[in-house]
Amino acid sequence: MLKSKKSSDSLTVMTNIVLPNETNSLKNLFGGELLSKMDRAASISAARHSETKVVTASVNHVSFDLPIPEGGIVVLESKVSRAFSTSMEIYVDVWLDDPIKQKKVHTNSGIYTFVAIDDDGKPAKVPEIIPETELEIERFAGAKRRKELSLILSGRMKPTDSEELKKLFLGE
Numbered sequence: 001m002l003k004s005k006k007s008s009d010s011l012t013v014m015t016n017i018v019l020p021n022e023t024n025s026l027k028n029l030f031g032g033e034l035l036s037k038m039d040r041a042a043s044i045s046a047a048r049h050s051e052t053k054v055v056t057a058s059v060n061h062v063s064f065d066l067p068i069p070e071g072g073i074v075v076l077e078s079k080v081s082r083a084f085s086t087s088m089e090i091y092v093d094v095w096l097d098d099p100i101k102q103k104k105v106h107t108n109s110g111i112y113t114f115v116a117i118d119d120d121g122k123p124a125k126v127p128e129i130i131p132e133t134e135l136e137i138e139r140f141a142g143a144k145r146r147k148e149l150s151l152i153l154s155g156r157m158k159p160t161d162s163e164e165l166k167k168l169f170l171g172e
Helices: 031-050 134-153 162-170
Strands: 012-017 053-064 073-083 087-098 103-117
Touching: 012 031, 031 053, 031 073, 031 087, 031 103, 053 087, 073 103, 073 134, 087 134
Parallel strands: none
Antiparallel strands: 012 073, 053 103, 073 087, 087 103
16 A cells, blocks of 8 residues: 655656746747646656656646746746546746846646556556645646546546536546
């Protein structure tokens, strides 16, 4: 039996400065560059949690709420929001940090799914997550709804009635 872990045990913080070769014609960080950075942070969180090799299974959601300008300091914070049998949902928050004004602004977020892989290249079991903070508990509950919705949309799960759908979408 795998020992449960706290969500905070998987916390990964990456900090970078946005360089000119990472920007678009508006001198903001390319979306693809940001996705790559988010994927790296999420993979470290997944590996910390599972203590195995991991692979990206899906990018479930990414929001590009605010641009990150050239020269800006970007901080990515990721941690496992929920662990399933062999997969993990990782939530990544992106911040623009201004150390001079001592101000951090939330610019983007993303939800990734990773699968743990054993030495034979097969999916490996992962420990359960114990959420502690209010935000971790909220994201933990949301992860179950997102997984169920994904299974319904892919045809791998069928809701039994409208009450089940109500629970899924409204969290009731």
